[in-house]
Amino acid sequence: MSGAVSKTVVLWLVLVAMAALAAPIAMAAGRASLTEIEKQVMCPVCGTLLQLAESPQAQREKAFIQRLIAAGKTEAQIKDALVAEYGTEVLALPQDSGFSLSAYVVPIVAFLVAAVALALGALRWRRASGSGRGQPAAAGPQGDDAERLDADLARYDL
Amino acid sequence: MSVRSSIAVLGVLALVGLLVYGLVIKGGSRVAVGDPAPNTSLPRLEGGGDESLAQYKGRWVLVNFWASWCEPCKQEAPALEEFQRQHGGTKFTVLGVDTRDLTGDGREFVREYGLSYPQLRDGDGGGAHDYGTTGVPENFLVDPAGKVRWLLPGPVDEQYLEEQVEPFLPKEKS
Numbered sequence: 001m002s003g004a005v006s007k008t009v010v011l012w013l014v015l016v017a018m019a020a021l022a023a024p025i026a027m028a029a030g031r032a033s034l035t036e037i038e039k040q041v042m043c044p045v046c047g048t049l050l051q052l053a054e055s056p057q058a059q060r061e062k063a064f065i066q067r068l069i070a071a072g073k074t075e076a077q078i079k080d081a082l083v084a085e086y087g088t089e090v091l092a093l094p095q096d097s098g099f100s101l102s103a104y105v106v107p108i109v110a111f112l113v114a115a116v117a118l119a120l121g122a123l124r125w126r127r128a129s130g131s132g133r134g135q136p137a138a139a140g141p142q143g144d145d146a147e148r149l150d151a152d153l154a155r156y157d158l
Numbered sequence: 159m160s161v162r163s164s165i166a167v168l169g170v171l172a173l174v175g176l177l178v179y180g181l182v183i184k185g186g187s188r189v190a191v192g193d194p195a196p197n198t199s200l201p202r203l204e205g206g207g208d209e210s211l212a213q214y215k216g217r218w219v220l221v222n223f224w225a226s227w228c229e230p231c232k233q234e235a236p237a238l239e240e241f242q243r244q245h246g247g248t249k250f251t252v253l254g255v256d257t258r259d260l261t262g263d264g265r266e267f268v269r270e271y272g273l274s275y276p277q278l279r280d281g282d283g284g285g286a287h288d289y290g291t292t293g294v295p296e297n298f299l300v301d302p303a304g305k306v307r308w309l310l311p312g313p314v315d316e317q318y319l320e321e322q323v324e325p326f327l328p329k330e331k332s
Binding site: 060061064085087088113 | 263
């Protein structure tokens, strides 16, 4: 009985220790960094990734991100704040709603259409080549033609 | 034309249509003198609520697109404020539009230069896009009927305002 209790206590201690270790790791994983965020957002004035931009507006945007990082905001919160300031076009990846959705849907639809077209084409080609396979070979020349052919072949026989 | 060909043509047309639509919503063309000024509704830079040019109908309005990170905007701000002090009233106002800027930076700019004329916020550049601006600063003079009467894609100074804008305005201040 006491063995079972001690096992349970040990198990709980292990779980608590794991949770204690996991918390800082998770926090570190969620911590925002300017290097990561500037790869995912745009400089709205330059029309390039913020990472590549050095314009005065880009400098202000980077400083804004730094301030939010210093305030302990997560990456998602910082991106939300950027969207609130500059609109959705500040995000480097298209949104999954409205017209921007077409950036995701059109390639998928185009791929599916191409795949279906290829499959149908392959099916038709197989049918066409399969239909000619079982037919008997064409009959040879008959009557006078056969005699003339034999005579010609005999003349050129080496 | 067979059904299959019709579907193929429709597919191609749909793709071309998508591309054209994408291009159209990306690029705007600059409004010209004589064009109606866009009535884009934008939030106020300070305080709540939205405003549009329609609310200024009956007045001359000098629409000034600016941003706090723009050096020429810093140079023209005192001239615009002085012009507003001289001519602002019930018949004329300067209307600032802080475009593609951070709200905090824009408000700081207004305080720093003591700008007393109304200010709107155009964070995503939608207002600037509607006017077809290519940068900041840009200035558009809109008449009481809502038509663009003069524009300058660049900064103004006091002399320029006196020579180019003042002649349009009514002699009486208000």
